[in-house]
Amino acid sequence: MIPGMHSRMLLAGATLLGGLALAGIPAHAADNKPGAGMHICISLDKVNASREGQIRLWKQAAQELGVPKVTIEVADEDAQRQSSQVETCLAQRVNGVIEIPWDDQAVLQDIRRARAAHIPLVGMDQAPADVGTIDYFSGSNPYADGLKLGEELVKLVGDKPTKVADIQGALDQYNGIERDKGFKAGIAGHPNIRIVADIPTDWHPEPALAGMENALEANPDLGAVFVASDGMLPPVWSALQKVGRYTKVGAPKHVIVLSIDGDPQGCAGVKSDYMDAGVAQPFAEMTYDTMKMVIEMAKTGKEPTGKDRVARIPGLMYTPANFSKASAGVWGCSE
Amino acid sequence: MIAARLNRAWIASLQRYSLIVMLLLIIALFASVSRPFFTVTNLDNVLSQAAATAIAAVGMTYVIIIAEIDISIGALMSLAMSVAWMVAVVPGARAGEAAAVNAWVYPVGLAAGLLLGLVNALLINSLRINALIATLATFFAFRGAALKMVGADDKAFLPSPVMFLGRTHLFGASLPVFVMIAVAAVGAVVLGRTPVGRYLYAIGGSQRSAVETGLPLGRMRLVAYGASGLCTAIAGLIIVGQVGTLQSGLGIGFEFTVITAVVVGGTSLLGGRGTIIGSILGAILLVVIDNGLNLINASVYIYDVVKGVILLIAVVIDVLLLRHVRE
Amino acid sequence: MLPVIVLVALTFSATLDGYTSVFNLQNIMQQLSVILIAVSGETLVLLICGIDLSVGAVIGFASVCGAYAMNLTGSASVGVLVCVAVGVGLGVLNGVGIAVFRLEPFIMTFGTLLIARAVGLLMTGGMSVGGLPKIVLDGGELNLLGVPLVFIIGLGITVLVGLMLSCTVFGQAIYLTGANPRAAAFSGVDVPRLTFRVYLIAGTLSGFAGFVFMMHLGDAEPTAGDPLLLQIIGAAVLGGTSLTGGEGGIARSASGALLITMLTTGLDIMGAQFWDQMIVIGVLIAVGSALGIWLSQRRMSESKADAGAIAGRDHEGAS
Known part of the structure; x- marks a missing residue:
């Protein structure tokens, strides 16, 4: 049903194999689960809506896998703090660490320290600068997500000349940069589609509002807007309302809205027909995979090899047309 | 002799109006490179984008005039809005889902803001600590x-009274612009035409001598914060x-924008000198820079360089002209 | 401050598993290294009734410049030189603005903050800079007799600055100027020159702290200073260095830094949410500095009372 269900089932199979070793011992039901008795530490760069969603999903995964203790540390956008928190986890001899790094270079030091302490460390969502150095990483595929929406825009407008506003994320982060690159690659080769405003926002709604207002001011005939994160949808609605163009898909003055994340705002936007297409991030798979993998590495002492080291899970496209089927895979619809 | 005096008078007025001159220069610069810059709707855009900073700058001006500072306002905004959201949100939505927020958000938000401001003043008064430390603590x-109260989920709003203040238009202009004018007017009248204003300036001139001459420093602090x-x-x-939407990052860095606006507006951090109109113009100047750079599609990292340089130029000009006038 | 630190240390080591483990102690020391260097410079500035808001931005900008220089030349010593040079340059900028043009320190250093941070972002496109020479990374991991090298460096510099402050004429002049600039000028202190030198030293220390930051984290970050600024000022103030000049010292500021680091590590081990930690730190800053002021006032009134008593005795003796 969910696209990630497939990988989940594979992993469930692997769990079963691992569980067989324990099968002979009659024990409390929870003890049969792979994560029994483990303490997993999760180190986050910051808290926001996406992280809250991920935390909920991690807790679910921990419960399914029988992990009794999960500690969550938040670095609040401070690289030194995060390094200290990871060390604190290592000092407590936790069984494994899952990290969303704030600084894609400083995490390399954390990886080295974890290895020296013989504690598995896996990464999620934001990749280290050199992804080859981490034993396991699970993230979305921001380039592919942007590309999908770019191609969708091409399908939606055909040959019609269209001006586009590009509401970018933070341009110092891989996800922000790659979503933007992917989108631009998706519309490349279609000279009728032209980006008239690049608006960097650092993922904050206030610059998104100001930028969208200014873009509509400079281009009253704006035809579409690409939004790098659902967190910036409310200000986009606000700016569209101001010029009387907040309309349902297909209405004459409608501005095509495309957005990435699949949070509750994106879900509601597509559900109510105000948004033309969204790409949902595979948070359920990412959180489950990382939790699963860190447990396995702690148990076996072996890390995955070759292609299995990095999972780049493409997001799920959802539109008003496929919403009833697709919504089950959108984390913001189902939590 | 007369020439020298005229010259001095000319410099004095230049000093007084240096900010307006600078604002006009920058507007002229942007208008010459960007066609949509100089339109009525863009004027409304600029003013409505400046409204929040300008209004907070009015309050900050009071604090800075008594030679103190409030770096807690970004966090204060986040907490006041969180409290207001908790009280006024219509229950039923799941975490992260958009919800309606009723009109209670206004009285509760304002009361929370006022109360938290008074907490700052009370901390300084009762613990006798420096203003920067007290507001660093509350920061x-x-x-x-x-964050503890409402978590970090986005709190998006369904169409409901909470959006009235931000999204209403009157006579072709945004409501926040009128609110800005009203707050500025009240702020300027209190500061310029009442005993409270005179006390504030006198205290800023010298806190110690103000206390010795019996000025109510503690009470004026309550007023300012x-x-x-x-x-x-x-x-x-x-x-x-x-x-x-109400996001957990609301207000981060807001204190620096507001303090910059006030200082660019000619209010001295040493206290005793400054005007409301200056602070409003300072806030508008900052937004004009953003708006202009936005319209010409400039590189994002240029923004802070431009702002830093303008801040320093504004202050250097101000200091040099003021020195000239005094000599 | 010392009794509070001992109390916190005892409480945490008695109640928290692994608080006194070698690993955790090394972690605390590593966390302290950058802050110790920066807070030493900031303390000098606070003592003359100034403030340096650019301290964090200088650390970030110096680290970026140093990282580029090292990646270009492959030499760690060039990196140190560039970091220090950047610190000197920005220190001179602050010093000239404040001592010569008599701008308010708050504004001048805020301008420097904005510009240094923005230029760093422009240079790197906002990304952090890695790929540093191996010797820098290894140096950051090196322990001598169990003590991290970065901490030895940080502590060494702090001690040096502390000695300079308490044992030299220059140090006395700093205290004198902070307590009463007019009296200082009257007794022969060249106040503008002293001011210039203090900002120069503060800038230099921040620049060098940028290099230690790279050793500790293994990369350079243009925004490294964003969280550091408030930590540094908080540490100085919590330790009892006053913002109104003349009162405080290196040892006090350093103990403030130690207390904050011990607390955050302890709260992390406890698994306290970071918002709870923020509340604790906020309360601590307010209460801690109030306590400091109260103690120093009591000391002053005691010494006044003592002086009065002595005068009284002398009077009796005379009669």
Whole structure:
């Protein structure tokens, strides 16, 4: 049903194999689960809506896998703090660490320290600068997500000349940069589609509002807007309302809205027909995979090899047309 | 002799109006490179984008005039809005889902802002600590409390009264612009035409001698920080109404924008000198820079360089001209 | 401050598993290294009734410049030189603005903050800079007799600055100027020159702290200073260095830094949410500095009372 269900089932199979070793011992039901008795530490760069969603999903995964203790540390956008928190986890001899790094270079030091302490460390969502150095990483595929929406825009407008506003994320982060690159690659080769405003926002709604207002001011005939994160949808609605163009898909003055994340705002936007297409991030798979993998590495002492080291899970496209089927895979619809 | 005096008078007026001159220069510069810059709707855009900063700058001006500072306002805004959201949100939505927020958000938000501002003043008065330290302490504590209370999920709004302040238009202009004018007018009248204003300036001139001559420093502190908290709450209500969502990052770095606006507006951090109109113009100047750079599609990292340089130029000019006038 | 630190240390080591483990102690020391260097410079500035808001931005900008220089030349010593040079340059900028043009320190250093941070972002496109020479990374991991090298460096510099402050004429002049600039000028202190030198030293220390930051984290970050600024000022103030000049010292500021680091590590081990930690730190800053002021006032009134008593005795003796 969910696209990630497939990988989940594979992993469930692997769990079963691992569980067989324990099968002979009659024990409390929870003890049969792979994560029994483990303490997993999760180190986050910051808290926001996406992280809250991920935390909920991690807790679910921990419960399914029988992990009794999960500690969550938040670095609040401070690289030194995060390094200290990871060390604190290592000092407590936790069984494994899952990290969303704030600084894609400083995490390399954390990886080295974890290895020296013989504690598995896996990464999620934001990749280290050199992804080859981490034993396991699970993230979305921001380039592919942007590309999908770019191609969708091409399908939606055909040959019609269209001006586009590009509401970018933070341009110092891989996800922000790659979503933007992917989108631009998706519309490349279609000279009728032209980006008239690049608006960097650092993922904050206030610059998104100001930028969208200014873009509509400079281009009253704006035809579409690409939004790098659902967190910036409310200000986009606000700016569209101001010029009387907040309309349902297909209405004459409608501005095509495309957005990435699949949070509750994106879900509601597509559900109510105000948004033309969204790409949902595979948070359920990412959180489950990382939790699963860190447990396995702690148990076996072996890390995955070759292609299995990095999972780049493409997001799920959802539109008003496929919403009833697709919504089950959108984390913001189902939590 | 007469020539020298005329010259001095000319410099004095230049000093007084240096900010307006600078604002006009920058507007002329942007207008010459960007066609949509100089339109009525863009004027409304600029003013409505400046409204929140300008309104908070009114309160901050009071604090800075008494030679103190309030760096807690970003966190204060976040906490006041969180409290208001908790009280006024219509229950039923799941975490992260958009919800309606009723009109209670306004009185509760304003009351929370005022109260938290008074907390700052009371801390300084009762613990006898420096203003920077007191508001540094609340900077941490307010944001921590806001996150603890409502978590970091986005709180998007369904169409409901909470968006009234941010999204209403009157006579072709945004409501926040009128609110900005009203707050500025009240702020300027209190500062310029009442005993409270005279006390504030006198205290800023010299806190020690003000206390010795019997000026009510403690009470005036309540006025200044209360005003700062209240104005910040108004700014917060405008921002959440405009963007249509309350996010955990609300207000981060807001204190620096507002202090910059006040200082660019000619209010001295040493206290005793400054005007409301200057602070409003300072806030508008900052937004004009953003708006202009935005319209010409400039590189994002240039923004802070431009702002830093303008801040220093404004202050250097101000100091040099002032020195010239005094000599 | 010392009794509070001992109390916190005892409480945490008695109640928290692994608080006194070698690993955790090394972690605390590593966390302290950058802050110790920066807070030493900031303390000098606070003592003359100034403030340096650019301290964090200088650390970030110096680290970026140093990282580029090292990646270009492959030499760690060039990196140190560039970091220090950047610190000196920005220190001179602050010093000239404040001592010569008599701008308010708050504004001048805020301008420097904005510009240094923005130029760093422009240079790197906002990304952090890695790929540093191996010797820098290894140096950051090196322990001598169990003590991290970065901490030895940080502590060494702090001690040096502390000695300079308490044992030299220059140090006395700093205290004198902070307590009463007019009296200092009257007794022969060249106040503008002293001011210039203090900002120069503060800038230099921040620049060098940028290099230690790279050793500790293994990369350079243009925004490294964003969280550091408030930590540094908080540490100085919590330790009892006053913002109104003349009162405080290196040892006090350093103990403030130690207390904050011990607390955050302890709260992390406890698994306290970071918002709870923020509330605790906020309360601590307010209460801690109030306590400091109260103690120093009591000391002053006691010494006044003592002086009065002595005068009284002398009077009796005379009669």
